[in-house]
Amino acid sequence: MDSLKQQLTTLIARELQELSGNQPVNPNVITASKPEFGDYQANGVMALAKALKRNPRELGAELVERLEATKNPLLGNIELAGPGFVNLHLSSEALLQDANDILDSPTLLISKTDSPQTIIVDYSSPNLAKEMHVGHLRGTIIGDCLARVLERQGHQVIRQNHVGDWGTQFGMLITFMRESDANADVALADLEVFYREAKARFDSDAEFATRARESVVKLQSGDADTLSAWQSFIDTSLAHCQAVYDKLNVTLGHDDLKPESFYNPQLKSIVDRLESEGLLTNSDGARCVFLDEFIGKDEKPLPVIIQKSDGGYLYATTDLAAVEYRSHTVNADRSLYVVDARQSLHFQQVFAVARAAKFSSETISLEHISYGTMMGKDGKPFKTRSGDTVKLTDLLDEAVERAGALVGSKNPELEEDEINAIAKAVGIASVKYADLSKNRTSDNVFDWDAMLSFEGNTAPYLMYAYARIKTLLSKQAEETELSTLRIDTKANLSREEKTLLVKTLQLSEVIEAVAQDGYPNTLSNYLYELSAVFMRFYENCPIKGVDEDVRTLRLGLCLLTAEALKQGLELLGIDTLERM
Numbered sequence: 149m150d151s152l153k154q155q156l157t158t159l160i161a162r163e164l165q166e167l168s169g170n171q172p173v174n175p176n177v178i179t180a181s182k183p184e185f186g187d188y189q190a191n192g193v194m195a196l197a198k199a200l201k202r203n204p205r206e207l208g209a210e211l212v213e214r215l216e217a218t219k220n221p222l223l224g225n226i227e228l229a230g231p232g233f234v235n236l237h238l239s240s241e242a243l244l245q246d247a248n249d250i251l252d253s254p255t256l257l258i259s260k261t262d263s264p265q266t267i268i269v270d271y272s273s274p275n276l277a278k279e280m281h282v283g284h285l286r287g288t289i290i291g292d293c294l295a296r297v298l299e300r301q302g303h304q305v306i307r308q309n310h311v312g313d314w315g316t317q318f319g320m321l322i323t324f325m326r327e328s329d330a331n332a333d334v335a336l337a338d339l340e341v342f343y344r345e346a347k348a349r350f351d352s353d354a355e356f357a358t359r360a361r362e363s364v365v366k367l368q369s370g371d372a373d374t375l376s377a378w379q380s381f382i383d384t385s386l387a388h389c390q391a392v393y394d395k396l397n398v399t400l401g402h403d404d405l406k407p408e409s410f411y412n413p414q415l416k417s418i419v420d421r422l423e424s425e426g427l428l429t430n431s432d433g434a435r436c437v438f439l440d441e442f443i444g445k446d447e448k449p450l451p452v453i454i455q456k457s458d459g460g461y462l463y464a465t466t467d468l469a470a471v472e473y474r475s476h477t478v479n480a481d482r483s484l485y486v487v488d489a490r491q492s493l494h495f496q497q498v499f500a501v502a503r504a505a506k507f508s509s510e511t512i513s514l515e516h517i518s519y520g521t522m523m524g525k526d527g528k529p530f531k532t533r534s535g536d537t538v539k540l541t542d543l544l545d546e547a548v549e550r551a552g553a554l555v556g557s558k559n560p561e562l563e564e565d566e567i568n569a570i571a572k573a574v575g576i577a578s579v580k581y582a583d584l585s586k587n588r589t590s591d592n593v594f595d596w597d598a599m600l601s602f603e604g605n606t607a608p609y610l611m612y613a614y615a616r617i618k619t620l621l622s623k624q625a626e627e628t629e630l631s632t633l634r635i636d637t638k639a640n641l642s643r644e645e646k647t648l649l650v651k652t653l654q655l656s657e658v659i660e661a662v663a664q665d666g667y668p669n670t671l672s673n674y675l676y677e678l679s680a681v682f683m684r685f686y687e688n689c690p691i692k693g694v695d696e697d698v699r700t701l702r703l704g705l706c707l708l709t710a711e712a713l714k715q716g717l718e719l720l721g722i723d724t725l726e727r728m
C-alpha cells in the first residue's frame with residue numbers, strides 16, 4: 149500500500165502527463181494548507197500551464213474532469229480553486245478501508261519501498277582514544293533514527309561505525325598503559341582521566357615521549373607485542389562505547405564496526421591511484437590534491453592532504469579508501485555520513501576527490517547528513533560546571549536520575565521498581581527526543597528542564613499521550629474485543645474524526661520524507677501534531693453514551709492513533725510504556 153501522497157502523486161502525474169503531450173510533470177501534491185481546501189492539493193497545474201502557454205484555470209478544469217473520470221476510489225470531491233489549485237477531498241470509505249487493513253496488520257501503517265536499496269549509514273564513529281562525550285550524542289541518535297527508518301522501509305541498511313582507532317595518540321596511550329602500575333581494566337576505567345594523565349606525562353617527560361613515538365613506529369610496522377597492547381586498549385575503549393549504546397537504546401553493535409584501521413592495507417594503493425590519475429602535487433614535502441572548486445580565503449587553492457612528508461596518511465586518505473570500499477565492494481546505492489557540520493568541507497573535498505579519481509561508482513549517492521553543535525544554556529558548547537567535556541555515560545545516568553525524581557513526585561503512590569523502570573525509559577527518551585525534535589542543521593541548546601517537561605513537544609508528553617490512549621483502550625476492552633475490531637466503512641465521519649483518520653494514515657509519507665532528506669524532526673513534529681489532532685478528537689467525540697457503530701469507529705481511531713504513535717516513536721529509537 150503506497151502512502152496517500154504517493155498514490156495521489158502517481159495518479160495525478162499520469163493525468164498531467166497526458167495533458168502535457170507526454171512530458172513528465174511534477175504534480176506537486178501537498179497536504180492541504182487549510183481544512184477548507186480538502187485533504188490534499190495538487191499545485192502542479194500552474195507550472196504546466198506556463199510551460200504549455202495555456203490558461204491555468206482551463207487546464208485545471210481539464211485535470212479535474214480527467215480525475216473524476218478515473219473513478220479512483222480514493223478520490224471524493226475534487227475542486228478547482230484560485231488560479232489553478234486542485235483541491236482533493238479523500239473518500240471516507242477508502243480511508244476507512246485502509247484503516248481496517250491496518251487494524252488487521254499494523255505493519256501496513258508504513259509502506260515498504262518498491263525499490264529497495266543498499267544504504268550505508270556511517271554514524272556515531274567516535275575516536276577511541278577518548279571516552280564518548282556529549283558531542284557524540286547527536287550523530288549517534290540521528291544516525292540510529294535514519295538507520296531504523298530506512299530499514300523499516302525495506303532497504304538493506306549497513307551500519308558503519310567508522311571509529312578512530314589509529315594514529316599517533318595511540319602510541320602515547322599504549323605506552324602509558326604498559327607502564328602503569330594498575331592492570332589495564334583499572335587504569336582504563338575512566339578513559340578521560342587516563343588520556344589526560346598520559347598527555348601530561350607525554351608533555352612533561354621527554355623520554356616517555358620518545359618511547360611513545362617509538363611505539364607508533366612499531367605499531368605501524370606490525371610489531372606483535374605493540375599490536376596486542378593496542379588491541380587491548382581498543383577493546384576496552386569499545387566496551388565503553390557499547391555500554392553507552394546499550395544505555396541509549398541505540399542499535400549499534402560489534403558487527404557494525406568498520407574502524408579506520410580496517411582501511412590501512414588500502415591506503416598505499418589509494419595514493420598510487422591518485423598519482424597515476426595525475427591528481428597529486430607535492431607541497432612542502434606533503435602529497436596533496438588541489439581541485440579548482442576549493443579556493444581558500446586568500447584566493448589560493450586549498451589542498452586536500454593525502455600523505456604527510458613523514459609518510460603518514462590522513463583522515464581524508466582513510467575516507468577515500470572508505471568511499472572506494474562502499475562503492476565497489478559493498479556496491480551501496482547511498483552512503484550517508486551522519487557527522488558534525490564542522491566537517492562539511494572535509495566531506496565536500498573527499499567526495500570531490502573520490503569522484504575525480506573514480507573511487508566512487510557512477511551511481512552511489514554520497515550524502516553528508518550534517519548537524520550542529522550541542523550548546524549549553526550560556527550559548528557556548530555544552531560543558532560541565534568546571535569546564536570539562538561531559539561524558540555521555542554520566543549524562544545519561546543523570547537523565548535517568550532526574551526523570552526518576554520527577555516521576556516519583558508526580559506519582560508518589562507508585563512502587564519503587566515501577567518508578568525506576570519509567571525513569572529509565574523517560575530519561576533516555578527525553579535526551580533523545582530533545583535532539584530529534586530540532587532541525588539537525590541548527591545548533592541545539594541542552595536544557596534539562598525543557599526536555600523533561602510533560603508539556604510541549606517533548607518525549608514525556610508524547611509517551612504520556614500514548615500511555616493515556618492505551619489506558620483508555622484497556623478500560624474499553626472489557627466490553628469490546630479490540631483485537632478484532634473493524635470499522636464500518638460506510639460510516640459518516642465528523643470533521644475531527646476524518647482529520648484524525650487522515651493524520652494517522654500520513655505516518656507513511658512522513659517516513660518517506662525522513663528517508664529521503666534525513667531530517668528526523670519531520671517525524672517528531674508529525675507525532676506532536678498527531679497528538680494534538682487526537683486531543684481535539686477526544687474532546688469532541690465521546691466514546692461513552694453513543695451508538696455502538698459510532699463507538700466502534702472511535703475506538704478504531706484510538707487504536708490507529710496509538711499504533712501510529714508507537715511505531716513513530718520506535719523509529720525515533722524511543723520505547724513506549726503502556727502505563728505511566
Ligand code: ARG
Pocket residue numbers: 270272273274275310311312467470485487
Ligand atoms: N571519528 C571521526 C570524529 O570523531 C568521525 C568519523 C566520521 N565518519 C567518517 N567516515 N569520516 O570526528
